[in-house]
Amino acid sequence: MVDAATSTIYSSLVIYGAIGILLILVFERYRHQVEVYAPRIRTKPDRSPRTPKRGIFMWIRSINEISDDDLLAMVGVDAFMFLRYLRLMAKCGTACGLVGLFLLCPVYSTAPFNDANPGIRRFTMGNLKDQSDRLWAPFFMAWGYSIFLLYLLHEEYKFFVGVRQTYMGTGDKDVPAQTYYSVIVENVPIEYQSTGKLRDFFTKLFPGQVHSAYSALKLSKVEKALKLREATKARLEGCIASYKGTDHKKIPEVSLKSNGKPVMCCGGKKADAIPFFYQKLQDLNQELVMLQERVWRSVREESAEVPQDSVIEADGADKSGGELVAEAAATDASKVNGEDVKDDPTRILSTCGFVTFRTLQAATIACQTPILSHAHPSMRCYRSPSPGDILWSNLGVPISWTRTAETITSVVLYAGLLFWGTIIAFIAAVSTLSNLAKYLTFINSLDPVSYSVLAGILPVVVLAVFLALLPVIFAAIATSFQGLKSHSAVQDMVYQW
Numbered sequence: 001m002v003d004a005a006t007s008t009i010y011s012s013l014v015i016y017g018a019i020g021i022l023l024i025l026v027f028e029r030y031r032h033q034v035e036v037y038a039p040r041i042r043t044k045p046d047r048s049p050r051t052p053k054r055g056i057f058m059w060i061r062s063i064n065e066i067s068d069d070d071l072l073a074m075v076g077v078d079a080f081m082f083l084r085y086l087r088l089m090a091k092c093g094t095a096c097g098l099v100g101l102f103l104l105c106p107v108y109s110t111a112p113f114n115d116a117n118p119g120i121r122r123f124t125m126g127n128l129k130d131q132s133d134r135l136w137a138p139f140f141m142a143w144g145y146s147i148f149l150l151y152l153l154h155e156e157y158k159f160f161v162g163v164r165q166t167y168m169g170t171g172d173k174d175v176p177a178q179t180y181y182s183v184i185v186e187n188v189p190i191e192y193q194s195t196g197k198l199r200d201f202f203t204k205l206f207p208g209q210v211h212s213a214y215s216a217l218k219l220s221k222v223e224k225a226l227k228l229r230e231a232t233k234a235r236l237e238g239c240i241a242s243y244k245g246t247d248h249k250k251i252p253e254v255s256l257k258s259n260g261k262p263v264m265c266c267g268g269k270k271a272d273a274i275p276f277f278y279q280k281l282q283d284l285n286q287e288l289v290m291l292q293e294r295v296w297r298s299v300r301e302e303s304a305e306v307p308q309d310s311v312i313e314a315d316g317a318d319k320s321g322g323e324l325v326a327e328a329a330a331t332d333a334s335k336v337n338g339e340d341v342k343d344d345p346t347r348i349l350s351t352c353g354f355v356t357f358r359t360l361q362a363a364t365i366a367c368q369t370p371i372l373s374h375a376h377p378s379m380r381c382y383r384s385p386s387p388g389d390i391l392w393s394n395l396g397v398p399i400s401w402t403r404t405a406e407t408i409t410s411v412v413l414y415a416g417l418l419f420w421g422t423i424i425a426f427i428a429a430v431s432t433l434s435n436l437a438k439y440l441t442f443i444n445s446l447d448p449v450s451y452s453v454l455a456g457i458l459p460v461v462v463l464a465v466f467l468a469l470l471p472v473i474f475a476a477i478a479t480s481f482q483g484l485k486s487h488s489a490v491q492d493m494v495y496q497w
Contacts, residue, residue: 006119011457031059047074047174076174077167081160088156092149099141107137175386181211182356182384183366184485186399188215189376198353202366209362216352218396222291229284236277243274350396352485354384385486397483405482413497427466428459470497 031037032054040048049070052062072080105123111134121127128134171180185198192201199213239252252273254262357363366381378400416423432455437443446454471494478484478493 006121007455008457008460009120012460015457028056044174049074072163076172077163081163084156084159088152091152092145095148096145099145104137104141107134178356179384179386181358181360181363182354183363183381184384185353185355186351186380186382187376187378188351188353189379193351193353195353198355202355206357206362206366209357209359211356211358213356214354216350216354216395217295218350219295220393220396222288222295223393225284225288225291229281229288232277232281232284236274236281239273239277351398352395355381385488389486389488391479391485391487391490394479394483394485397485402483402485409477409482424463427463432459 027037031052034041034051038048038051041051049062049066052059066074068080071083075083108125108127109123111127111132112129125135125138171177188198192198193215195213195215198215199210202213203210242250242252253270254273254276256262256269256271256276258269355366357366363383367383370377370380380399443454474494474497475490478490482493484490484493
């Protein structure tokens with residue numbers, strides 16, 4: 001009888017090998033559909049390889065013709081180093097596999113046979129007896145592999161230093177030059193939460209160095225109302241289509257709570273769905289008009305402030321940095337023009353803003369030195385992401401909440417790491433056929449071959465699905481819970497965990 005370990009390996013080789021061959025054949029058949037497999041050839045022809053010639057596996061030849069310098073220019077530093085990392089792991093895996101196959105497997109398999117290690121286990125270290133002289137083989141193998149890996153890592157770090165220095169000096173051609181001169185300002189005090197005031201504030205700190213400024217708006221309510229309106233419109237159109245599709249014989253209904261809101265599952269009082277969703281859509285339209293008017297009023301007020309170009313010359317040197325600190329310290333952070341606006345629910349200006357400088361030196365100084373550390377100790381500047389990297393919907397999230405959410409997330413995930421073995425053991429136990437057979441009785445009627453294949457592949461598939469869902473879960477936490485403000489920050493959080 002074939003043991004479980006051997007059946008697991010055999011079934012994995014057969015199933016995954018068949019799936020791999022099938023995917024390669026499908027790709028080879030349809031790879032000429034450029035819009036699906038190579039859209040960059042159309043959208044970014046200067047940052048993509050030439051179109052491969054027709055023929056079986058001709059795309060491999062096209063890839064091999066690309067030099068490292070051309071590849072770096074095409075994909076950027078991050079993707080280029082990730083590809084080199086994959087190549088590094090391929091080198092390590094190939095070296096380890098060849099040595100294990102031609103050195104360790106013969107050493108293990110030629111040892112005196114142990115009946116407790118049938119099948120594939122005979123080619124493992126478990127086939128060796130205690131205190132066997134053959135244990136020197138894996139000992140030297142482990143040391144040799146570790147030294148080889150450290151050497152490759154050292155060479156990759158040396159190469160990365162040069163690539164990074166080149167990138168820091170030249171930048172990326174697809175990233176707007178303004179990005180390198182811009183900073184994102186967090187925890188902006190209330191009295192500076194407008195475009196003109198924020199620019200005036202930094203102009204006094206950096207006379208003649210500020211190009212422009214922008215105070216971000218909190219549009220989360222507008223976006224939420226828009227999503228709710230789209231969902232309500234879709235349900236209304238669905239009800240109308242159902243009503244007309246049944247020749248006006250079936251009137252769609254909706255279940256309502258006592259407060260007039262729809263019931264998510266079951267229960268509630270029945271009501272005609274079409275009039276309900278039509279009235280709700282009208283209410284949402286009115287709400288959107290009010291919200292949009294509030295936004296436009298704020299934008300018009302911003303435009304009526306001091307013109308951008310005149311701010312550099314207006315009172316730029318009238319007050320020193322020390323006088324500005326004293327003035328800001330004497331300002332009540334909860335009042336603007338004598339009015340209390342700290343808890344104003346209609347205020348759409350956020351604690352986040354952007355400032356673009358005229359020189360890299362000014363932008364660097366703004367990021368590396370605290371701004372008004374005595375008057376506003378929490379106000380900080382950071383390098384601004386590129387426009388395409390920014391999560392605009394999260395700009396209104398205060399950085400204080402982001403840091404609190406990061407702390408909570410770290411505590412929960414560290415607890416998950418401590419009990420990672422328990423989680424994996426639970427997944428393995430749930431996906432074991434002997435346990436599933438208690439609830440799925442048809443498993444006991446499977447033939448031995450099908451049972452062995454299923455026993456070998458099911459735990460692997462369940463674990464693979466679980467691991468594939470983890471990055472999606474982490475990205476959702478970083479975006480919705482932590483409120484990170486850039487896609488790269490979200491990716492960093494995912495890769496960190």
